[in-house]
Amino acid sequence: MIDLSIGEEYEALRKTVEEFAREEVAPVIGGFYEREEFPYDLIAKMGRMGLFGLPISEEYGGMGGDYFALCLALEELARVDSSVAITLEAGVSLGAMPVYRFGSASQKETWLPALCRGDRLAAFGLTEPGGGSDAGATKTTARLEGDAWVINGSKSFITNSGTDITSMVTVTAVTGQAEGGRKEISAIIVPSGTPGFGVEKKYSKVGWNASDTHGLSFSDCRVPEGNLLGERGRGYAQFLSILDEGRVAIAALSVGLAQGCVDESLRYAHEREAFGHNIGHYQAIQFKIAEMETRTHTARLSYYAAAAKMLRGEPFKKEAAIAKLVCSEAAMDNARDATQIFGGYGFMNEYPVGRFYRDAKILEIGEGTSEVQKMLIARHLGL
Amino acid sequence: MPNIVVLVKQVPDTYSERKLSDGDKTLDRDSADAVLDEINERAVEEALLIKEASEGEVTVLSVGPDRATEAIRKALSMGADKAIHVSDAALHGADVIQTAKVLAAAIGKVDGVDLVIAGNESTDGVAGAVPAILAELLGYPQLTHARKVTVEGSAIKVERETSDGITHLEANLPAVVSVGEKINEPRYPSFKGIMAAKKKPVETLTVADLGLSADEVGLASAWTQVLEASPKPPRQAGQKVADEGDGGVKVAEYLVSQKLI
Numbered sequence: 353m354i355d356l357s358i359g360e361e362y363e364a365l366r367k368t369v370e371e372f373a374r375e376e377v378a379p380v381i382g383g384f385y386e387r388e389e390f391p392y393d394l395i396a397k398m399g400r401m402g403l404f405g406l407p408i409s410e411e412y413g414g415m416g417g418d419y420f421a422l423c424l425a426l427e428e429l430a431r432v433d434s435s436v437a438i439t440l441e442a443g444v445s446l447g448a449m450p451v452y453r454f455g456s457a458s459q460k461e462t463w464l465p466a467l468c469r470g471d472r473l474a475a476f477g478l479t480e481p482g483g484g485s486d487a488g489a490t491k492t493t494a495r496l497e498g499d500a501w502v503i504n505g506s507k508s509f510i511t512n513s514g515t516d517i518t519s520m521v522t523v524t525a526v527t528g529q530a531e532g533g534r535k536e537i538s539a540i541i542v543p544s545g546t547p548g549f550g551v552e553k554k555y556s557k558v559g560w561n562a563s564d565t566h567g568l569s570f571s572d573c574r575v576p577e578g579n580l581l582g583e584r585g586r587g588y589a590q591f592l593s594i595l596d597e598g599r600v601a602i603a604a605l606s607v608g609l610a611q612g613c614v615d616e617s618l619r620y621a622h623e624r625e626a627f628g629h630n631i632g633h634y635q636a637i638q639f640k641i642a643e644m645e646t647r648t649h650t651a652r653l654s655y656y657a658a659a660a661k662m663l664r665g666e667p668f669k670k671e672a673a674i675a676k677l678v679c680s681e682a683a684m685d686n687a688r689d690a691t692q693i694f695g696g697y698g699f700m701n702e703y704p705v706g707r708f709y710r711d712a713k714i715l716e717i718g719e720g721t722s723e724v725q726k727m728l729i730a731r732h733l734g735l
Numbered sequence: 736m737p738n739i740v741v742l743v744k745q746v747p748d749t750y751s752e753r754k755l756s757d758g759d760k761t762l763d764r765d766s767a768d769a770v771l772d773e774i775n776e777r778a779v780e781e782a783l784l785i786k787e788a789s790e791g792e793v794t795v796l797s798v799g800p801d802r803a804t805e806a807i808r809k810a811l812s813m814g815a816d817k818a819i820h821v822s823d824a825a826l827h828g829a830d831v832i833q834t835a836k837v838l839a840a841a842i843g844k845v846d847g848v849d850l851v852i853a854g855n856e857s858t859d860g861v862a863g864a865v866p867a868i869l870a871e872l873l874g875y876p877q878l879t880h881a882r883k884v885t886v887e888g889s890a891i892k893v894e895r896e897t898s899d900g901i902t903h904l905e906a907n908l909p910a911v912v913s914v915g916e917k918i919n920e921p922r923y924p925s926f927k928g929i930m931a932a933k934k935k936p937v938e939t940l941t942v943a944d945l946g947l948s949a950d951e952v953g954l955a956s957a958w959t960q961v962l963e964a965s966p967k968p969p970r971q972a973g974q975k976v977a978d979e980g981d982g983g984v985k986v987a988e989y990l991v992s993q994k995l996i
Binding site (some may be wrong): 360364365368371398400401402407410415416417421608696 | 801
């Protein structure tokens with residue numbers, strides 16, 4: 353039969369991150385969330401643990417692990433808090449991975465070591481005010497003038513783009529016209545602080561409040577021609593493959609949030625009394641928690657299955673879409689149920705489940721909405 | 736380049752419910768998750784800091800059942816170089832003196848030890864006696880309850896914290912140091928460290944391998960034995976003082992009656 357156990361080293365990593373989340377993140381994150389403040393010290397500690405270099409080879413300062421190791425870390429962090437988890441997710445899978453996968457040797461040497469240490473963060477600028485999932489609708493342009501790209505346009509909802517330690521943003525832009533009149537889209541590295549590269553005011557968000565999200569503007573922003581990432585005109589194909597991996601990572605993060613809801617609800621079911629018993633005594637609560645546990649379990653299996661295919665180097669687009677869909681919905685459903693179990697306290701920001709509720713919704717939207725996942729699955733079935 | 740031995744112990748996780756077995760009042764190891772004792776993480780961290788400053792080698796030494804390998808692996812994944820694990824059914828119920836004897840014999844197996852670092856007391860037994868007994872058995876100076884350790888050549892300086900103040904100690908190596916809570920913040924193992932730990936050597940020894948006989952160690956010949964254990968009484972509900980204009984006075988009277996002010 354198939355073996356679903358995750359192996360000793362993965363388990364040791366999972367335990368280490370679990371301990372870190374419980375002892376370092378849980379006691380302080382509520383305050384950062386409420387103040388909408390980026391937790392620099394926690395990010396630095398995660399950097400020292402090597403979390404930002406998990407899937408990157410030791411040659412560039414990484415841990416020599418793989419993408420599944422990153423998924424386990426994301427799951428354990430998100431059990432306690434999604435803001436630090438999404439900072440790691442975006443930093444690695446959207447910030448560092450495009451450079452690692454498509455960069456030249458010199459680009460990798462320039463950017464990756466500091467990113468792997470967590471001393472610096474990178475971001476990925478794809479979404480625009482007029483288009484998210486319809487990435488082909490990119491309006492930002494980059495034209496070659498002499499030996500420089502001149503970039504104009506704007507980007508929306510870019511995670512990690514405006515922290516004090518952000519070193520660069522990879523931006524997708526129209527660089528010409530491909531055959532058949534389609535847009536030629538390329539990816540270009542824009543270092544933080546480049547003249548003409550503006551970081552807008554931080555968004556006021558429903559959730560993920562201790563993470564960093566900005567709109568970006570580019571106005572005659574000039575970067576060297578050598579900042580082109582990968583091949584000219586391959587920008588679209590590149591980010592599609594980055595998004596497939598990212599979906600598995602978001603699925604793992606979603607499972608963490610779903611598990612966090614189970615953890616908190618179980619604890620509360622033992623503690624809270626009503627009508628003479630702990631509320632866990634009542635079937636109404638038991639069934640809710642049983643359903644939450646079931647969703648978490650099945651969701652976890654779906655992302656393990658996608659990750660297994662990805663690590664074997666097999667096509668995993670459909671599995672990634674299924675995992676993203678199932679896990680994000682499990683997170684949202686569990687957050688709603690956990691909040692209900694907590695009653696009035698569930699509506700208070702001082703309890704983690706309130707945070708979980710606010711953090712869950714974006715999971716059904718970011719890295720492709722649930723509808724986009726269904727579209728991908730249907731397309732895979734030949735529809 | 737000090738050659739350091741760090742003593743580590745696997746203990747029940749303080750987050751889980753801990754209890755003694757009904758029969759012989761020894762630790763019920765199945766009732767709780769087992770972890771590397773937190774004070775030992777600090778001991779390992781201190782050894783690694785000394786090693787990183789002046790090279791050397793760090794050997795982890797643990798006396799405990801087979802499953803203590805998990806605690807040993809954690810110390811190795813933090814960065815220790817190798818380990819010795821003394822595991823023997825005869826050790827069941829060993830007291831602090833017997834444990835120190837076993838540790839001393841195992842340390843004798845390591846060539847050219849300069850420094851032994853331990854936690855000042857474990858979170859399960861809480862005797863706090865092993866480092867001192869071990870120093871006596873080895874004939875090494877003991878610098879216990881350290882909050883700061885400095886190694887300079889063949890000398891070691893330690894700041895010991897007591898309730899009255901700081902005592903500055905100095906000795907020549909080899910020596911035994913025990914560290915307290917304030918010594919450092921232990922690192923979390925990285926994935927690279929976890930992967931590397933798999934390949935590090937762990938030597939497993941029995942009591943006989945150390946030249947000791949089974950009847951010198953273990954519950955039957957222990958100098959101390961737990962006779963009985965009872966859980967702490969549950970916390971009483973607090974006392975309510977209704978403020979009828981004299982609330983402050985009543986609170987003060989209560990504090991005086993408890994000799995708190």
